[in-house]
Amino acid sequence: MAAHVLALLSRPSLEAPGDADAPAWVFVDPESPQLTALDLGATRGDGIFESISVNHGRAQALEHHLRRFAKSAAMLELPAPDLDAWRAAILAVIDQLAPGDSEAFVKTVLTRGIEYGDRPTGWAYGALSPSFEAARADGISVVILDRGYRHDVEQTSPWLLAGAKTLSYAVNRAVAREAVRRGADDVVFVSSDGIILEGPTSTVVYRRDGALYSPGTGLGILDGTTQANVFRWAESLGMPTAFELTTPELLRSADAAWLVSSVRLAAPLRALDGAPMPVDAEFTSRMNDWLKALDD
């Protein structure tokens, strides 16, 4: 089992020039320099990524992640990723990592490449995940922070790239520090006009009167791969699911709420802006067991 594995894509996009007979990726040392200081990923955060969970050696929601990767590329007008090459590289990284039954992840990154160059840069990086058992079992304390944008910017101002999973994540890192400063573990963003959006690296899901809800798409937020699976699980139990516009007040009145994401899976909210939230440990445990056992 390798501690971590890095594959550089030889042909990260359908348009990238290259020898069709060349291997689609090469394994390289993740601890050695692989990028130049002129790469627009490093100088402008100009690129996209996905983080894919690996459980029992299987990439989860792989096709959903690949679709979202392609959608982010289109929103940034990056060359369309060669999804067959990416899929093969992701599976090869997992094979090389050989995580067995340990939880792991693969992160895919596509940058616009070197400024004025003719091809994007792409890599797939795999490693074992840290343990998130405490967050899953005991829950997380969450604060609501202003994202600054109205809930409709995805429609009015597509150049803001709201809803694309870009490398320009400095704000998502800053809000994590602000959460710690407030004694909390994580963040839920609210729009400037008072609509609950998403976490910096997660989707909001909550339960009310026996149904599961999530804010849904079109609000400048990501189409959650784990949220989609959680809804699939709920529907298999006969629970209704729906998207709805949510306010902080509505979220506070939920009878349970979670931040769900690929690698941490479902983390129940035990506090929201300092006020306790009910945690349904048994329901959460079943949800996470089902997510961990997913075949695709």
Next chain:
Amino acid sequence: MAAHVLALLSRPSLEAPGDADAPAWVFVDPESPQLTALDLGATRGDGIFESISVNHGRAQALEHHLRRFAKSAAMLELPAPDLDAWRAAILAVIDQLAPGDSEAFVKTVLTRGIEYGDRPTGWAYGALSPSFEAARADGISVVILDRGYRHDVEQTSPWLLAGAKTLSYAVNRAVAREAVRRGADDVVFVSSDGIILEGPTSTVVYRRDGALYSPGTGLGILDGTTQANVFRWAESLGMPTAFELTTPELLRSADAAWLVSSVRLAAPLRALDGAPMPVDAEFTSRMNDWLKALDD
């Protein structure tokens, strides 16, 4: 004269561990990989930068750029840059580049380094500038685009990092593409509540009744190094200068307007959202000549 020059900082921050006797920087090949795929600059746009103009072999507004670099670092809670080391590296890059009387620039980048690592990554990159004579002489066509944020987010929501010069520039690149789509050359951002902010890589300056104006700081925009010099020049001519809250209507009614920035210098607006703007070519030329001749 080297085509371009890259110096990696050995001790980019005051806190970075290192041998005090080691050189503060090393020259490396800019076309060879220098960064790992785990650098948070490349994976999260988690870092800061400055672009410093070099005219007649002299770094312009160097101390202002260094102060702003340190301010951006503080806003991102990065380790404080060792400004003496950065200043020396910038001057060494210029010396190595030997641009003579060609216009050149040095870009400094400080990232949070490798995730879970103990030191930031820093480099200074120098190259000759492309020619901006057409933009300076003929002017640029500019469109006004929504930045999504209210003009007061710097005060209400500092975690949005508005006013820091971060590597998370994907939106600034996206608005440049949107400008091209609209047949324009550049962009002026407007806040969601209708206040003129800045360009994606420039500061707005305009003239009305013989005085120069700029939106000023505190609006989630950068403290412009070139705007400061333009005001210094205007004051040397006896022209009044002032900061004021500006609307699109007020900007349209100016008798001349510019986007000013370190490398392109002052580019007059010849159109705003498709409507012609008056260009004062003689005044602009004197402004740019003065900027190019600056000693510091």
